[in-house]
Structures are given as C-alpha cells and as structure tokens.
Amino acid sequence: MTRKPVLHIPEYQLPAGLWAEAGGLARSGELTPLYVERYAGPRQNPALSYHDFWELTYVFKGRGVMYTEPPHALTPYTACLLPPGMVHREAATDLMLDTLWVGLRGTRLSTLEPDRAYVVRHRDLEPWCQRLWERAEHPFGLIGPELDGLTQHLLGLFLRLQREERARTADRIDKAVETMNRDFARPLAMAELALDCGYSEGHFYRSFHQRTGKTPVQYLTEVRVRHARRWLEHTTLSVEKVAEMCGFRDPLYFSRVFRRVTGQSPTAARRRER
Known part of the structure; x- marks a missing residue:
C-alpha cells in the first residue's frame, strides 16, 4: 500500500x-x-x-x-x-x-x-x-x-x-455495565445495548472502551466467565448447565472461551471438594 x-x-x-x-x-x-x-x-x-x-x-x-x-x-x-x-x-x-x-x-x-x-x-x-x-x-x-x-x-x-x-456518556456506559452484570445470563446484543444508550454501535464501542478500557464484548465475556468459575468451584452443576446459566448456548464454545480467559478448562477449574 x-x-x-x-x-x-x-x-x-x-x-x-x-x-x-x-x-x-x-x-x-x-x-x-x-x-x-x-x-x-x-x-x-x-x-x-x-x-x-x-x-x-x-x-x-x-x-x-x-x-x-x-x-x-x-x-x-x-x-x-x-x-x-x-x-x-x-x-x-x-x-x-x-x-x-x-x-x-x-x-x-x-x-x-x-x-x-x-x-x-x-x-x-x-x-x-x-x-x-x-x-x-x-x-x-x-x-x-x-x-x-x-x-x-x-x-x-x-x-x-x-x-x-x-x-452524560459515563452515565450511559455505566448503565450498560450495570445491565451486563445484571442480565449476563440472557442473550445481550450489542445493538440493543447501544440503542439503550442512544448511540450507534460504533459510537457505543468507542465510548465503552474509553470508559472501561475494554470492548463491550470483552467486558460481557469476562462477567460471564467470572460467574461461571464461581459456580464451577462451589457447586456440582454440570458444565453444560453452568454454560447455560451464564448466557452460553453452546457448551463447546463456552469451554473454548473459558480456557481463553482463564487459561484452564471448565473441568480443571472445578473443585473436587467443597
């Protein structure tokens, strides 16, 4: 070029x-x-x-x-x-x-x-x-x-x-962050969150990154994985059930994301003794 x-x-x-x-x-x-x-x-x-x-x-x-x-x-x-x-x-x-x-x-x-x-x-x-x-x-x-x-x-x-x-931008992004932490178990489209903030998707991504240092997708993924890790460590729920409770519809995809974020598989993260 x-x-x-x-x-x-x-x-x-x-x-x-x-x-x-x-x-x-x-x-x-x-x-x-x-x-x-x-x-x-x-x-x-x-x-x-x-x-x-x-x-x-x-x-x-x-x-x-x-x-x-x-x-x-x-x-x-x-x-x-x-x-x-x-x-x-x-x-x-x-x-x-x-x-x-x-x-x-x-x-x-x-x-x-x-x-x-x-x-x-x-x-x-x-x-x-x-x-x-x-x-x-x-x-x-x-x-x-x-x-x-x-x-x-x-x-x-x-x-x-x-x-x-x-x-005003900080207030709107904080509202989106609150939604992610509260409703992480349900499907959350970035277009929906952007609309709730009154932004285009591009403006929402830029504003979110400026506010949090992460993209909206990165932040939501980390919230879901954090909750998944707690449930794996402190319950006997199956990996498939934990994935579903954290907003992942595909257990295999959940396992790949979990490993990428934590460096270990969901099975390895589970504690054998509570």
Missing part, C-alpha cells in the same frame, strides 16, 4: 496590527486566534496533514469525516479540537461541507491532553463561531483584543459542553 504524504500546515497569522501593543492591548498569551477561516464546498485533498498548534473545526452545514485515530463524524453543530502534531484528514460526504477553522495558541491549552481529539456537538457553539468569523472577516482597526475575547469565550463554552457530554 502506498503511504499517503503528510503535509505540514503552516501557522497563518492574523495581521499583527489588529493588536496595539504600545497601547497596552498586547495579544493575549492566555489564548489568541492565529487565523479564522471559513470554507464551504467539497474536500478534494486526500493528503494527511498536521500543524504545530491547536485547531478548532466547526461544522455549520453538511457532513463529513475527520480522519484521526479513531475517526470522528462531522455533522452540523459538531466542533472538533485537534492538538499540535496530530495527523488528520478532513473529508466531505456531502458536496457542500461548510466549516470554520480557528488556529489557537495560548497557555489555556496547556491543561488539555496533547494526544487526543476533543469533540462536541451542540447548537450553542454556532452563534459564537458565527460571531468570531464575522468579526475576523473585517481585519482592520484594533479588533485583536476583541478576537481574543471571543475566542476565549468560545473555548470556555466548548470545554464546558465537552465535560458535560463526557459526564
């Missing part, structure tokens, strides 16, 4: 004259926009790229994908904050993808994790993105401090919404 080139995106600065440093209105060291650009149309550049600063991408209209690891869907009202050095590619699935790009630099960003993308989808971001873009479209006069202020408000709102979304 031919490796795609990785392009370095330069730092495009807004005109320095927008900040009157001699008048005490120096560019903010806490947070300042490097550029504010908006583009509506197809994306035809297949190359991966990166930059040396944080960049916020906001979607006004259209749909696409931000290819990072993992990829993130770009839908209306979605904002994606990428750290310096993260290789990515933005692709449109609609002919008209309308996005805003804001390059960011400042000490407020130092508390963020440098190796992950932050993603939020919320309507409340749109008026502030629109206001920042409209103000930056007329880069004359001493509007630099105003751009700094708008950018700081936008980032503060973004981070608050992101924390709230993570809390």
Whole structure:
C-alpha cells in the first residue's frame, strides 16, 4: 500500500496590527486566534496533514469525516479540537461541507491532553463561531483584543459542553455495565445495548472502551466467565448447565472461551471438594 504524504500546515497569522501593543492591548498569551477561516464546498485533498498548534473545526452545514485515530463524524453543530502534531484528514460526504477553522495558541491549552481529539456537538457553539468569523472577516482597526475575547469565550463554552457530554456518556456506559452484570445470563446484543444508550454501535464501542478500557464484548465475556468459575468451584452443576446459566448456548464454545480467559478448562477449574 502506498503511504499517503503528510503535509505540514503552516501557522497563518492574523495581521499583527489588529493588536496595539504600545497601547497596552498586547495579544493575549492566555489564548489568541492565529487565523479564522471559513470554507464551504467539497474536500478534494486526500493528503494527511498536521500543524504545530491547536485547531478548532466547526461544522455549520453538511457532513463529513475527520480522519484521526479513531475517526470522528462531522455533522452540523459538531466542533472538533485537534492538538499540535496530530495527523488528520478532513473529508466531505456531502458536496457542500461548510466549516470554520480557528488556529489557537495560548497557555489555556496547556491543561488539555496533547494526544487526543476533543469533540462536541451542540447548537450553542454556532452563534459564537458565527460571531468570531464575522468579526475576523473585517481585519482592520484594533479588533485583536476583541478576537481574543471571543475566542476565549468560545473555548470556555466548548470545554464546558465537552465535560458535560463526557459526564452524560459515563452515565450511559455505566448503565450498560450495570445491565451486563445484571442480565449476563440472557442473550445481550450489542445493538440493543447501544440503542439503550442512544448511540450507534460504533459510537457505543468507542465510548465503552474509553470508559472501561475494554470492548463491550470483552467486558460481557469476562462477567460471564467470572460467574461461571464461581459456580464451577462451589457447586456440582454440570458444565453444560453452568454454560447455560451464564448466557452460553453452546457448551463447546463456552469451554473454548473459558480456557481463553482463564487459561484452564471448565473441568480443571472445578473443585473436587467443597
């Protein structure tokens, strides 16, 4: 497979004259926009790229994908904050993808994790993105401090919404974990659990892994095997019955899974003396 080139995106600065440093209105060291650009149309550049600063991408209209690891869907009202050095590619699935790009630099960003993308989808971001873009479209006069202020408000709102979304995600995943621990004996489809969380299966898998460090299938399997091991050690129930009680309909499959997880067969795990 031919490796795609990785392009370095330069730092495009807004005109320095927008900040009157001699008048005490120096560019903010806490947070300042490097550029504010908006583009509506197809994306035809297949190359991966990166930059040396944080960049916020906001979607006004259209749909696409931000290819990072993992990829993130770009839908209306979605904002994606990428750290310096993260290789990515933005692709449109609609002919008209309308996005805003804001390059960011400042000490407020130092508390963020440098190796992950932050993603939020919320309507409340749109008026502030629109206001920042409209103000930056007329880069004359001493509007630099105003751009700094708008950018700081936008980032503060973004981070608050992101924390709230993570809390909601944690609650939903915890509900799925509770279901697995309670109902492990019955067939549990991942699509059903995802639906209960209000997520697509892909989003559910990613969110579950972020929360627990395991995939949903791995977690459910470990719950079932843990209960099976207890019943094998402390009862005289047959292996077939234990398998059924733990949600396995095929005893042979149960034996393979049990050995893979524990390193021993169900028979070997059973205690001869209670």
